[in-house]
Amino acid sequence: MASLFEVFSKYQVLFAQAVILTIGLSLGTVMISTVLGSLVALMKISHNKILKSIASVYVAFIRGTPLLVQIYMVFYGLPMLGINLPTVEFLGADFSRFCSGLVALVINSTAYVCEIVRGGILSIDDGQTEAARSIGFNKTQTMLYIIFPQAIKNILPALGNEFVSIIKESSQVSVIGLAELMYTTNTIRAISFKSFEPLIIVSVIYFILTFVTSLFIKKLETKLAKSNRS
């Protein structure tokens, strides 16, 4: 117990930096993948066969392969595509590694968000679309004024859960040397010669992050349920 506090107090600055990076990475991922995931969802429910198959293949491939593989592919693939990001410091970590991690997480999360958004849209009764179209709204207006405002109530809580998943899964980008929580934990394990204590500390930190997020989602859900007039 004493050594736990010792490790924590000695390396708290490192932990704090890593928490900021993990939150930044997760928040960035969920925000970007919400936008991209919605677009992919619209592609998937569109009647354009080409868009539809691109989206379907993308989602199936990403969901059917391990995140770890995707992270390596992005990290080694970006330079091969001629994309070399500057290696400057950003949030206490290397910017190019941060970008690789972010891109990999976004690519992964977009596929899951796509299914969340698609499910939310499909949960709205066809009668709503028919009523809107019969008034004279085109497809875009129908989506914008009628379907999406209703679907968002189903989508938001699920997006929150996706955010919780990303916080946990972001630990995997430690493999490309991005100093987020997991990488920092391993660093501390090495320099302190204590292999177990840092793991307990980091699991408590992860738990606090996900638990607080979950509480927030629950609150949001109750609020949405109250405003749900259907």
Add this chain to the structure above:
Amino acid sequence: MAEEYIIQVKGLGKAFGDLEVLKSIDLNVKKGDVVAIIGPSGSGKSTFLRCINQLEIPTKGDIFVDGVNLLKEKVDINKIRMKIGMVFQQFNLFPHLTIERNITIGPMKLLGMPASEADAMTDRLLDMVGLTDKKHSYPSSLSGGQKQRIAIARALAMNPEVILFDEPTSALDPEMVGEVLQVMKDLAKAGNTMLVVTHEMGFAREVASKVIFMDEGYVVAEGTPEEIFDNNENERVKAFLQKVL
């Protein structure tokens, strides 16, 4: 000659895969007509109605709205739909919008109606369907009959040339059927052009200017209410009426 009719349907057919729901339908609707479409379940009545505003895409035939052939000419179907109101069996009000917004969203977004004008129109329409006190309520707080009356007001808000009613009272509790039929009678009296798929024979007889009887994808009989209900010699019509009256 197509010009004198609001809606003209010629040889209309609709198949879902191998299932031919509509075989060949003809119908002419003039301004002010109230056409009641009756017939046994599965005879294609609703499908026919939904073909007119292209919620179902017909597989053959022609539909003219104001003389424009919807299936042959390049038309903006959204513009056409603005002229054709529709009332659904399941009401399909927008649950996330207030009654007022349900009524005004179409005219304001599509016709560019100013808010003040839309507000006055809402008051007028709500007064007509007898629901002025529900202006700021949400659909979930309304009974079935009230929902359907709002749905009618919503359709009227676009000031359509013709209104399609797809079994408007079939999803209602019996005690609420009357209030909806009353609104529809008022509309008919006011000279609105209406196509009504219905199982309410009393309404068809009393209000319709023309009754068409459909069975197995064809119009089997067509005429005034008297011709259909009182003096019809067609066996299928007689058998159907015996069952429902």
